[in-house]
Amino acid sequence: MKRLTMALGLLVPVLSFAQQQPQPQNWHMLSKETDKVYGADVVKAYNELLKGKTPKTVIVAVLDGGIDTLHEDLNANLWRNPREKAGNADLDGNGYKGDVSGWNFLGGPNGQVTTESVEYQRVYYRYKDQFANVQNEKQVKKKDLQHYRSWVLSKSLLKKADSIAPVDYRGKEVKDDYFNIKDRFYGNANLMGNPYFHGTHVGGIIGAVRGNGKGMDGIADAVKLMGIRVVPDGDEHDKDVALGIRYAVDNGAQIINMSFGKRVSPERKMVEDAIRYAEKKGVLLVNAAGNEGSDIDSLPHYPSPFYMKGDKRAPNMITVGASGATEKGLIASFSNYGDQTVDVFAPGVAIYATLPENKYSPLSGTSMATPVVAGIAALIKSYYPDLTAKQIKYVIEQSVTKIDFPVTKPKSGGKKVAMTELCRTGGIVNAYSALVMAEKMSKTK
Template sequence: MKRRVRGFLLIIMLAGSITGVQAQGTVQENSQLPPKEWFILDPATDNVQGVSAEKAYNTILKGKKSKTVTVAVIDSGVDIDHEDLQGKIWVNEKEIADNGIDDDKNGYIDDKYGWNFIGGKDGRNVKQDTHELTRIYVKLKEKYGDIEPKKVRKKDREEYDYWVKVKEDFEKTYDEAHQQYNFYSNLRDNIVRFHVLLKAYLGVEQISLDDLRGINSQDSIVLTARNIIGMIYQNVGEDADFDKITEDLDGAVEHFSNQVNFAFNTEFNPRDIVGDNYEDLYEKGYGNNDVKGHDPSHGTHVAGIIAANRNNELGIKGIADNVKIMVVRAVPDGDERDKDVANAIIYAVDNGAQIINMSFGKSYSPQKEAVDKAVKYAESKGVLLVHAAGNSSKDIDKGLNFPTKTYDNSKAKASNWLEVGASAWGTGSDFVGEFSNYGKETVDIFAPGVDIYSTTPDNNYKSFDGTSMAAPNTAGVAALLMSYYPQLTAFQIKDIITKSSRKFDNLKVTKPGKEELVDFKDLSISGGLINAYEALKMAESMVMDKQN
């Protein structure tokens, strides 16, 4: 699950006339920015719908002792040298760093801080990869691309019908990616051009609304520039940071460029970098020990939400105060592969992770049996799995987002799995992230996932949106429970988190991807928002009852 492309949706909608392409999405009704660390705050004391972690530390947890909990972050990599993660990274004490020997005999050489399943023995790393849809399309096209429907053998009919669906899906999404790339490219270029043009026309370094109102020109380009920049100022403010706007648009251009050039590129296959036998789903030991990778932005952000140092007066405070992050790299810029996901889960379990955060997902899973086997293994070992529900604004009761807690060819579900949607800080109709997936029978709970400020590489900090941020909020609360109440099992903690969630009577929210208002309680199984304070109260009560 790659993070959402952040952008000024309001600007994009206003500037749609530049390119003639309409942007998709809605604008958050609450234009006020929340406090920097709103996700750990409390509605009663801070007027934001955070997880109430600070309230818990100041009350229930005050003076209590805790045990260290290991949380595996399966992601794009983590900057283990970040200033706010010092002392928070899991270290394999049985392994001697960089001696070229598998000291602990776990099958992974020099895995001092975790493992990288998308790297090669020669030190190279997979950066971009294709979508799973592209990989399936390429494989089936070779078999069915030129065959006439009436010539398909009866025994191949089911697979052929699947090919028809895949082909339609691939061609549609490929075209959409091209359109989005062209849209963002043109939008970025035009906004920059208009802004520079007006500054030169007016002879100023900073344009004001009064300057724009004073323009009296017959030049259609100048008038168009005035109208577009004026609309941005009117809706964002005269202090609009055009460098930030350009940065966000650059991110969008880069994202959709990668979609076109890599994710949907049928000629692109970086797997030779890894050097494994890709057809062997249960192969072990491939990869390397580079847990940072080429761009650990996403994974570092996730790690900070869970574990950023709470006592160093730097950056932010993570949710859990006594936690170690085990780094497992398996997510490229593109879709992760089932084989890597399965091995990443097994590696985390075997090396002592008690919670696994999985902020990734995709729409197809051709080797789901391998992932199911790994999930069952984690379940048998009592390890809690926390998974982001996805950013496609869809009901995943109907449209799947893999991996899933439901085992293939079965109605059975993993009992150690939490599926998490993303919420915002207020309680208006925009309370649910407009991008978030949902599901009355699939998503367990919602957690903060809009405008989440956390760690990024090279000692930086940024705000990201996504269910990718909601999952570590949940994993952080789970780690808090395990740390202070170690006698509780993963299954009990899952139960506590869902049952103690914050409920909202008659809260109507905009259904993601739609314009209709629905009851918030109908978008998940629990119908609630994660609440660390109430969860810890419930845990305390359970432990006291057992002692009496």
Template sequence: MSIARTPFFLLVFITLFSFNTYAQTKKAKDNWHNLDLQMDGVPGISTERAYNELLKGKEARPVKVAVIDGGVDIEHEDLKEKIWLNKGEVEGDSIDNDSNGYIDDLHGWNFIGNSEGENVHYDNLEVVRLVRDLHPKYVSVLPTTLLSEEERRKFLAYQKMTTDYMSKLQIAQITERVIKAFKQQVDSIVSDIGKDNPTIADFKRYEPKNKMARKTLSMIEKGIHEEGSYEKFYDDLVEGVKHYEAEVNYHLNMDYNSRHIVGDNYNDSKERYYGNNDVKGPDALHGTHVAGIIAADRSNQKGIKGVADQAVIMVLRVVPNGDERDKDVANAIFYAVDNGAKIINMSFGKAYVKDKQIVDSAVGYAMKHDVLIIHAAGNEGQDNDSEPNYPNKNYVDSLGINKGVAENWIEVGATGWKYDETLVADFSNYGKRTVDVFAPGVDIYSTVPGSKYKEEQGTSMAAPVVSGLAALIRSYYPDLTASEVKKIIFDSVVKPTYRVKITQDKTKKKVWLSDISVTGGIVNAYNALKLANDFAEKH
């Protein structure tokens, strides 16, 4: 799933297996994604400059932004005043007061829970679910078995999925063993030092007992240098262990299936009314971080500043620890549109799809109701032109034949805070036809549960920067349509005057941003609001 971040612990495996990573040699400026290249020296989107120079004294209207994600901590000190309240509902009366099919949906809805209050925490990857469903049909097929052309195509697709699944499982199992062994080495060294939170000086004084300890010590020192402290390094290491345990035990476990918790008729894609009103769920870190980037209170002197001062967050929980399901995504989109959201942020994605038609129908519904959808391009460092990432803006029929595109859709790649050839985060997906714009997505400091704050990175962080920008435009220029807002965002990007590094077909190369995206640029709030003003004057 593309909601995965890229914390330091991945450096361990990148080093061991010679993968690439986006690593910085110094710390980013606070609030860098909202800063200005000319004034502040970092390629942010010039939000602060826009507020200071263009928006003072101007009136704005609240804009509902639906965050379809893994849940949001609606009590966070920097978000609680920015959460949508469904005024048609009466809290706690267990009645569907507004007759929209959802009981006590005060702040949104959770499509991966049940009416008893139970919630899905973990789920499989989509490839596992597909292989599991198709296995009984194709397990006995032989090379000599007669199949129709369509069945042969489906069988070959099943074989490809199976190969991919087995490869992912093997890598996850190996990596789980490696990271656990690495953590044991770290724990052993720290135990020898005799401090719970040792400093870099403590590690430099430590005499390693063997070659493995020497390598581990080197990685610890590098981790402290990158993260700023042993505590942060170790937290990411623990997160890494949990991630790969989840990969093996849940994401890639063919015997695990959590859908019974929801209790819906999963095969009925058009079923709409199931779930519960617990919009936080068991793990709201990712969704809370996303919501903060968009709408964290700019006036309360706490924490951080969201991009859009008038954004109101509608929370829709559909993403477990694992891959989201198409039926839930579609229902979240329908809910968002029916309840007045004008922008939908979707910081998730996957490599396979079960029921694209139901998602397409919901996307089409959003297009007809003047809603702008912002979607994260993914974190695999791949070309989405050749390796599809779902959901996407392409409408297809049951045979996978393209039937047009969703016009009011923006696909977002991620950039870092160094304005040089490393500008594009090397975990970011790209695509000359499929990725529209880039936005800051590295070392983004935002809200996390418990009224805390943390840096995260991924295209998951870049997408809400663009959603915040769209909300900013629509709040100050409410008469603009979704298509006009999209055009404004596209026409106002900042285009680097140099080539950037990417890895394509396992080869490192330098390309123009226009070679790997539709617009060839990074979104910019200052430019966009000036252009929006021009559009508004023509209305």
């Protein structure tokens, strides 16, 4: 598979599974102790901790490029809006007609967006006339400051290949008032617009049906997947992301998976307000660190866990880097990192999961590591429903498998560093240890 340009993909080149490494297909679920791979200890958790226990169903929203709602390994675990029916009626009165399994913010009544430009192209050409002669921030009105900062960054990212202004594919179909967050009832209920393979893969990692003898098992056994389409082949728009988060929260999602990202966020406040809304409602967000092999403490990747004002970070957000199966390639060479911004690492290399039309394949990226963490969060929430989003974040972070040997820093020419230089916790997520800690925390409540 070639490298994909889509922001939602956060994907890297993937060979056939057999060409990559002689690891089991489900290595990300296995254990260092028994299987000699740095998996997330999910199988061990089921075998030793969860037998005989009854979980409560957890709703996980998959903000992505869509999802195959007909897939043999996903259909039974899709969220169903109990007050809605397919069609053009809005029976539940939430403003989204026929939202049976979720919503698509990338379309209109007659079609949908599949391809888009990258954000820095859009920002550069949108504000070129307004800011071309501005010398510094003192010349910019306060209300325009974020746009100016985004424009300056976009200008630095511009390449010769970007010399032609991008086509506004979104404007052709969506036709909303983009800068008005209150204009939110646009889109349609079709979650299967291209490129929906990515969300299908992400959804499978979290919650493909377990034990049905088909394809692969998801991490969480009592989960309903809510599809929310906000990311095309290209960079997502901030407004769609913000409304996608709000839709998920308003419709009962307890965990939101966000396997996407970009370098420029001109309407960052919209997204931050939505993150704060999710925090207020007790919803956990799991966010991909990105795949440029960069230090995102200094080169931010959005959505960011840090707010624009001050150094406060969202207490309901986990940012995830990608790890491999063995000590030699433990830190994925493509993964972003940052000892302030990235919270944990999780398996994200050659993760075998669902693809459209009842297919399965391994993919690599922080996009794949993120749903590993979201799946563990759903597992914790389903067996310990009294734990809050902030407590689940704490449990996941405090229960990591600590890496006490030097690891290779991405894109450093092979430089070895301590794991604590790459993420806050210095470790890889561990479902078994997290559930043990969750049990103790639940008993003390």
